[in-house]
Amino acid sequence: SSRGIGRAIAEQLAIQGAKVVVSSRKIEACQEVVDAINAKHGAGTALAVAANISSKDALQHLVDETNRVYGKVDVLVCNA
Known part of the structure; x- marks a missing residue:
């Protein structure tokens, strides 16, 4: 869920107030998405796990x- 449709789903769930876990093989890509989500919706909204x-x-x-x-x-x- 670090790009494309997966990223969009994670972002939309966060907008709706969900806590989200972003996962793929590459932690750097996950962390980039998590940082963006947390910046918009508050620390702890998203977690990256490779x-x-x-x-x-x-x-x-x-x-x-x-x-x-x-x-x-x-x-x-x-x-x-």
Whole structure:
């Protein structure tokens, strides 16, 4: 969700008041989106977590970090 439709979805969810997690393989791309969202909507609105979806361990880390920071997942949007 670091570019294109995924980025637009993350931005629109933040506009609606959601906390969002931005994930892709490259943390730099994720962090760029998160920085922009947090600048517009306040610190803590968005979180960047790098994850390669082909790695079970990376996906578990994504879930664990999301739960640690936000407590739970209400909506999951998968975009590739």
